[in-house]
Amino acid sequence: MKDQFPIIQIMDNQGNILDEKYEKRITEELAQSMYKHLLRIRTFDKKCISLQRQGRIGTYAPYEGQEASQVGSALALQEVDWLFPSYRDHGATMTFGHSLRNILLFWNGRNEGCVPANGRKIFPPGIPIATQLPHAVGAAYAEKRKGTKNASIVYFGDGATSEGDFHEGLNFASVLKAPVVFFNQNNHFAISVPLSKQMNTQTIAQKALAYDLRGIRIDGNDIFAVYFHTLASLEQARKGEGPTLIEAVTWRYGAHTTADDPTKYRDQSESDKRRENDPVLRLERLMKNKGWYTEEWKESLMLEASKEVDKAIEEMESFPAANPADMFDYVFEKPTWGIEQQKKDLLQLIRGEA
Numbered sequence: 001m002k003d004q005f006p007i008i009q010i011m012d013n014q015g016n017i018l019d020e021k022y023e024k025r026i027t028e029e030l031a032q033s034m035y036k037h038l039l040r041i042r043t044f045d046k047k048c049i050s051l052q053r054q055g056r057i058g059t060y061a062p063y064e065g066q067e068a069s070q071v072g073s074a075l076a077l078q079e080v081d082w083l084f085p086s087y088r089d090h091g092a093t094m095t096f097g098h099s100l101r102n103i104l105l106f107w108n109g110r111n112e113g114c115v116p117a118n119g120r121k122i123f124p125p126g127i128p129i130a131t132q133l134p135h136a137v138g139a140a141y142a143e144k145r146k147g148t149k150n151a152s153i154v155y156f157g158d159g160a161t162s163e164g165d166f167h168e169g170l171n172f173a174s175v176l177k178a179p180v181v182f183f184n185q186n187n188h189f190a191i192s193v194p195l196s197k198q199m200n201t202q203t204i205a206q207k208a209l210a211y212d213l214r215g216i217r218i219d220g221n222d223i224f225a226v227y228f229h230t231l232a233s234l235e236q237a238r239k240g241e242g243p244t245l246i247e248a249v250t251w252r253y254g255a256h257t258t259a260d261d262p263t264k265y266r267d268q269s270e271s272d273k274r275r276e277n278d279p280v281l282r283l284e285r286l287m288k289n290k291g292w293y294t295e296e297w298k299e300s301l302m303l304e305a306s307k308e309v310d311k312a313i314e315e316m317e318s319f320p321a322a323n324p325a326d327m328f329d330y331v332f333e334k335p336t337w338g339i340e341q342q343k344k345d346l347l348q349l350i351r352g353e354a
Helices: 028-053 067-075 090-095 100-107 132-146 158-162 164-176 205-211 223-238 269-277 279-290 295-317 324-328 337-350
Strands: 082-084 152-157 180-186 214-219 244-249
Touching: 028 067, 028 090, 028 100, 028 223, 028 279, 028 295, 067 090, 067 152, 067 180, 067 223, 067 244, 067 279, 082 132, 090 100, 100 295, 132 152, 132 164, 132 180, 152 158, 158 164, 158 180, 164 180, 164 205, 180 223, 205 214, 205 244, 214 223, 223 244, 223 279, 269 279, 324 337
Parallel strands: 082 152, 152 180, 180 244, 214 244
Antiparallel strands: none
């Protein structure tokens, strides 16, 4: 099956364009915009890990190593499209226009963190694995019924493909020909479980065959492969040609979340080796080859990103601390006695009465 679903590249590890038909489409403006987004979301990610270690936000899911998959795919969207993220896809939502302050509020436990900025159609991050896939199909089908050309993209990891929601989502999308792109970031581990222990199929892309969908496998660290193939898949969806399952093969350098110790289940020296294929470094090499890059320009971008994130942190910390008891208020339309008792017990614990 790997022969049937080869990993598609447009740019190699040294920043050379492999397919000449993309030469004219890869402009200085496009490359510099992509690079700015990559540095911006990496800066955000690193600062969030520091915030969590300092106790200023809650448990956090880092995405370092997966930036090209998130930036490249989000840049392919139109402003009217829908984006359905998992808990690790705030790099994509940032690129699509989400407020940095609100993303930080989400990681600090406040409901405002689920509200997207600028009227963008960004679903709250899916914390239970794969639950956002059927929602994405539903939104896409609603757009089809309304007669628009708007599409949905839904993000998920390799572990999500072992969940029933994944299969239900693909099946409904196939039957309804919903304008949706299923964007899988295969980072090789579902928390601590390696891909080889959770599935017997050689690729994730081949799972599309069961539902008569297009399935493609791309180099998730090649931002041009991600961008152009996501763009093409979205355009096919808009034309009524059906959904696509994209498997973007990538790697997360660090922990599953800040509550996780990856050294318990994998050799972290592998992450060090894979930094040679880093998505940011790879685009940087292309830009150096083309004469589109200077160190001074990079430093200015990093300073700009750092200031933007610091401002968002300041705004986030100006909000009152989240009330943990809020979590009980919207579980059911009318709280059950059990929920009411749990809320009462928590409030007593907070007040030191327990």
